[in-house]
Amino acid sequence: MSEAKKYNAPVTNPESAPFWEAxxxxxxxxxxxxxxxxxxxxxRAICPFxxxxxxxxxESSGEATVYTYSLMRKSPTGPYxxxxxxxxxxxxxxxxxxxxxxxxxxxxxxVKVVWKPTDGAPLPFFTPA
Amino acid sequence: xxxxxxxxxxxxxxxxxxxAPDKSTAQLHAEVAKGAIEDAGLTKDDIDxxxxxxxxxxxxxxxxxxxxxxxxxxxxIDSTETGGCSYLIHLGHAAEAIAAGKxxxxxxxxxGKPRTGPxxxxxSGAEADFELAYGATTHNAYGMCAMRxxxxxxxxxxxxAWIKVAASHHAQYNPHAMLKEVVTVEDVLNSPMISDPLHRxxxxxxxxxxxxxxxxxxxxxxxLKKPLVRLIGHGEAAKGPRGGKDLDxxxxxxxxxxxxxxxEAGVTPKDIKYASIYDSFTITVLMQLEDLGFCKKxxxxxxxxxxxxxxxxxxxxxxxxxxxxxxxxxxNRGGMTKIxxxxxxxxxxxxxxxxxKNCDLxxxxxxxxxxxxxxxxSTCILERA
Numbered sequence: 001m002s003e004a005k006k007y008n009a010p011v012t013n014p015e016s017a018p019f020w021e022a023x024x025x026x027x028x029x030x031x032x033x034x035x036x037x038x039x040x041x042x043x044r045a046i047c048p049f050x051x052x053x054x055x056x057x058x059e060s061s062g063e064a065t066v067y068t069y070s071l072m073r074k075s076p077t078g079p080y081x082x083x084x085x086x087x088x089x090x091x092x093x094x095x096x097x098x099x100x101x102x103x104x105x106x107x108x109x110x111v112k113v114v115w116k117p118t119d120g121a122p123l124p125f126f127t128p129a
Numbered sequence: 130x131x132x133x134x135x136x137x138x139x140x141x142x143x144x145x146x147x148x149a150p151d152k153s154t155a156q157l158h159a160e161v162a163k164g165a166i167e168d169a170g171l172t173k174d175d176i177d178x179x180x181x182x183x184x185x186x187x188x189x190x191x192x193x194x195x196x197x198x199x200x201x202x203x204x205x206i207d208s209t210e211t212g213g214c215s216y217l218i219h220l221g222h223a224a225e226a227i228a229a230g231k232x233x234x235x236x237x238x239x240x241g242k243p244r245t246g247p248x249x250x251x252x253s254g255a256e257a258d259f260e261l262a263y264g265a266t267t268h269n270a271y272g273m274c275a276m277r278x279x280x281x282x283x284x285x286x287x288x289x290a291w292i293k294v295a296a297s298h299h300a301q302y303n304p305h306a307m308l309k310e311v312v313t314v315e316d317v318l319n320s321p322m323i324s325d326p327l328h329r330x331x332x333x334x335x336x337x338x339x340x341x342x343x344x345x346x347x348x349x350x351x352x353l354k355k356p357l358v359r360l361i362g363h364g365e366a367a368k369g370p371r372g373g374k375d376l377d378x379x380x381x382x383x384x385x386x387x388x389x390x391x392x393e394a395g396v397t398p399k400d401i402k403y404a405s406i407y408d409s410f411t412i413t414v415l416m417q418l419e420d421l422g423f424c425k426k427x428x429x430x431x432x433x434x435x436x437x438x439x440x441x442x443x444x445x446x447x448x449x450x451x452x453x454x455x456x457x458x459x460x461n462r463g464g465m466t467k468i469x470x471x472x473x474x475x476x477x478x479x480x481x482x483x484x485x486k487n488c489d490l491x492x493x494x495x496x497x498x499x500x501x502x503x504x505x506x507s508t509c510i511l512e513r514a
Contacts, residue, residue: 011258040372042259048372068280068378070272071325072264082269082324084376091373094260107280123262 005077009120015045018057020121028062028113028124030089031055041091062113063088064126069097069105081105085126099127133393136224137350137359137514140169140343141469143450147307147457149337150245154186155195157240157339162196165341170353171234173198178205178232178344180223182215183249184241184460192238205232211367212497213407215239216342216464217507220493221363223344233346240339241460248460254503267409267461267499268332272324274378274501275412279326281379281427286326288430289411290317293330293454295438296408300451302480307334308455317411331411333453333463340465342472350514356476362394362510369503378501383420383494383508390508391422396490398422401510403474403485404445405467407495408452414438416501417494418445421508440483449474449483467493468509475513489513 012020022029031043035052047055069083081097083105097105099114110129115122142164144157152160158181166173176198185192189208193200205226209218216239223235241248253261278284294314300306317330350357366385370376391397398421406421408414415429423445424432437443450456450470453463471491473479479488491511498504 007262010262013258016258038372038374040374042256042373044255044372049374067376068273068277070269070276070327072266072269072272072323073321073325074268074323075264080264082263082265082273084273084378086376087373092370092376093373094263094265096263107277 007116007118007123009118010123016043019043022057023115023121023124026115028060029057030060030087030091032058039089039091041087041093061088063129064111066097066105066107066109066111067092068107071102071105083126085111095124095126097127098125130228131393132221132224132228132363133361134347134359135228136344137347137357138342138468138472138511139345139350139353139355140165140171141472142168143340143457143466143469144240144338144459145305146338147305147336148244149242152242154241154246155192157242158185158192158238159196161240161339161341162236162238165236165343169343169355171343174202175234176236177202178223178226178235179203180207180219180235180237182208182219182239183210184239184462205235211505211507213409213462214464214495214497214505214507215462216468217493217495217509218365218505220342220344220360220468220509221365221507224360224363227344227346233349235344236341237344238339238341239459239462239465242337243335243461244337268327269324270499270502271410271412272327274416275326277378278412278416282430284415284430286318287314288434289331289415290314291434291436292408292411292414292438293317295436296448296452296454298439299449299483300455302482303451303456306451306456307336327410327412333409333458334455335461336457336459338457338459340459340469342465342468357514358472358475359512359514360509361512362390362392362396364389364393364508365505367505379416380426381416381420381496381500382504382506383417383496386506386508387421387494390510394510396510400490401445401492402488403449403471403491404447405471405491405493406447407463407467408448408454409458409463411454413496413500414447417496421492421494440485446483446485449479464495464497464507467495471511475511
């Protein structure tokens, strides 16, 4: 099961470090551009829409719906559900759906962020809400 | 400025091997280069343009050295890397270079051995730190496309299976195909589930091998002995989820590369007699056929069903060599073999059982990267001159 899985510590860089610092406090951060108002993920210094450098960190609700998924059945570490979920704030992102019966994962399902420990910052995953 | 009719494919070669434990990757590049040069009736010293992608060991300059290309003559080099569709883009770029007078005889090579040798690591993008932990592979990334396509349009596993069935009907006539057995829809559905909803038989083969082509000027092509095949339209494009706002896994960058190529060629999908469509997975074919305009978005399932892609049976014969699904997918990169079979069809050199009658117009199209997410696409329209 995914609970037993050991995850590598996330690699960080100067651009992404604030995300992983916030993650240690259980906060799931996205970026928002104060010029065009659009939210995006994964976080960038420069807005991918209007190219403004006026982007700010914002805590996401961590609430999302499953856009699509696939159950990876052929894996040396056991089956897992890879998915794209769409945050309440708009951006979609890649993740795993964890801590549930994988056969019950569905497109449109409500999910919420859940953190898994590593040797560094924790990693965000999503689980049925 | 257009590349329409400015460049001809004068030489092609597909390595017959699918398993090469006794050869090096560089050696395979040299063998396919030699094959294509000889097919054209040229010599190595005629090469003044060279194109290769991420499969070339060490990149472009080590290959130039290893192959012993004439560096006093070599005046155009291009190592555009867009995964499996690199070679379709190379063809377009070679035509641009030839049209601009930057070279006159371009060699493009692809080779590698994913079955018997170490594969070069794939470069990571800026997204890596936010995605690598989730175990994305080509199988599950394409599985996610298929899952969403089924959700939005009611596409079924049976319809996807027809794509593999059609490829297998063609592969039975290819003596070099890795999988020559004709399969049924039931066979596909009964094969093990790899990553929902894709079964093992929805996936392409993994093969050692490679291929190469020679792209040249109209004048040089006409001085050679092979039937004349020219590029009359080319399009390229790239797509990504752009901050998570543009995520839509039901279409590929083919929606942009396709119309660009058709417009340049001055033809429409209805005019196409033969289609080489990138087939890393069955869903890859279905989505690209929609994106290129062979049917409406969402109607790909109906379009591919009931043998519509089988040569001599359906309306759009595709991948008559057996494609990546059954014959060959060298180095997990299918773009080169897509061009090679399209040229065979236009030359009339395809196997008689799958040769399309009066085949004077063909498309070769592919994507590289992850379908629906971050990838590039390239479309080439080829004509018998």
